[in-house]
Amino acid sequence: MPRPTKRRRVEFMPEVTYFKPAGVPLRELEEKILNIEELEAIRLKDVEGLDQQGGADRMNVSRATFQQVLVSARAKIAEALVYGKAIRVEGGIYSYIKDAGRHRHGHGHNK
Secondary structure, three states: OOOOOOOEEEOOOOOOOEEOOOOOOHHHOOEEEEOHHHHHHHHHHHHOOOOHHHHHHHHOOOHHHHHHHHHHHHHHHHHHHHHOOEEEEOOOEEEEEEEOOEEEEEEOOOO
16 A cells, blocks of 8 residues: 655745636647646746755655656646646645745645
8 A cells, every 4th residue: 555645845826827828719728737736846946946855855855756746747737838738737735835834735636
């Protein structure tokens, strides 16, 4: 029996959670679901410029787990861009850390 997934620490919650190709009606689009923790890994690595260990430390996961989350996120984003799919940001298994004294937990589905 596999171990339960550990909540990943997330320090950022997006205000915009849906992206779609211009000129394509929503009803005609397939979607890729990007989990909150996948977006956080992209933010830490590609926006803040952290190395894998730095990103792993900030998310409170192992370096290997950070790499797996990052690879998954990048694959979903690449597929959406190449094949004209929408990206919805939602769900996942994470703890949102707004500041040191306040936590908000999230749990959603993974696709």
